[in-house]
Amino acid sequence: MNDAATIDTHTTLTLVEQSDGFVVLxxxxxxxQLKLKSYKPIATEPGKRVRGTIHADARRLDTCDTxxxxxxxxxGPPFRMQGDxxxxxxxxxxxxxxxxxxxxxxxxxxQSAADFEPGDFITTGIMPGASFAxxx
Numbered sequence: 001m002n003d004a005a006t007i008d009t010h011t012t013l014t015l016v017e018q019s020d021g022f023v024v025l026x027x028x029x030x031x032x033q034l035k036l037k038s039y040k041p042i043a044t045e046p047g048k049r050v051r052g053t054i055h056a057d058a059r060r061l062d063t064c065d066t067x068x069x070x071x072x073x074x075x076g077p078p079f080r081m082q083g084d085x086x087x088x089x090x091x092x093x094x095x096x097x098x099x100x101x102x103x104x105x106x107x108x109x110x111q112s113a114a115d116f117e118p119g120d121f122i123t124t125g126i127m128p129g130a131s132f133a134x135x136x
Contacts, residue, residue: 007086007087007096007102008102009053009087009096009102009104010051010052010053010102010135011051011052011053011054011101011102012028012049012050012051013025013026013027013028013034013049013050013051013052013101013132014026014028014047014048014049014050015042015044015045015046015047015048015049015050016033016046016047017046018038018041018042018046021037021038021039022035022036022037022038023035023036023038023042023132024036025050025132027100027101030074030100031074031075032071032074032075032100033074033075033076034054034071034076034077034078034130034132035075035076035077036054036077036078036130036131036132037129037130037131037132038131038132038133039131039133040134042134050134051134051135052132052133052134052135053102053104053132053133053135054101054102054103054104054130054131054132055103055104055105055106055130055131055132055133056078056081056103056104056105056106056126056127056129056130056131057105057106057108057126057127057129057130058095058105058106058107058108058124058125058126058127059108059124059125059126059127060108060110060111060124060125061095061105061107061108061111061115061116061122061123061124062122062123062124063116063120063121063122064082064121064122064123065121067082067123068082069082069083069084069098069099069100070082070083070099070100071099071100077128077130078126078130079125079126079128080123080124080125080126081097081099081103081105081123081124081126082099082121082122082123082124083097083098083099083100083103083121083122084097084098084118084119084120084121084122085097085116085117085118085119085120085121085122086098086102086118087118088113088114088116088117088118089113090112090113090114092106092113093106093107093112093113094106094107094113095107095113095116095122097122105124105126108127
């Protein structure tokens with residue numbers, strides 16, 4: 001089983017703007033512009049690339065058999081994600097999925113990260129407050 005220690009959860013995104021504890025980040029090759037919390041200012045200017053990790057709290061993780069990888073909505077804070085599991089961290093109770101970009105999901109109440117394994121295809125609602133932390 002892949003665990004979070006062996007998988008690179010970082011992604012490279014383009015900074016669109018930042019203000020008041022939030023950043024808007026664009027996913028290269030898509031129309032996605034995610035508005036995420038940022039706990040410290042990003043030391044780069046808009047239009048430049050930034051590397052880091054997206055974190056979100058999952059409402060409930062469900063396996064599914066249809067559909068593709070996506071984030072809803074295309075613009076703004078994410079409220080729904082779907083993709084394949086690429087890592088599980090049982091100790092931290094997180095599941096990392098590839099839903100256009102790697103995203104570390106904290107498993108919601110009543111579920112366990114141990115219930116999932118790499119290769120599972122999941123869909124989930126996202127709690128308000130998804131965030132981005134720069135690498136390093």
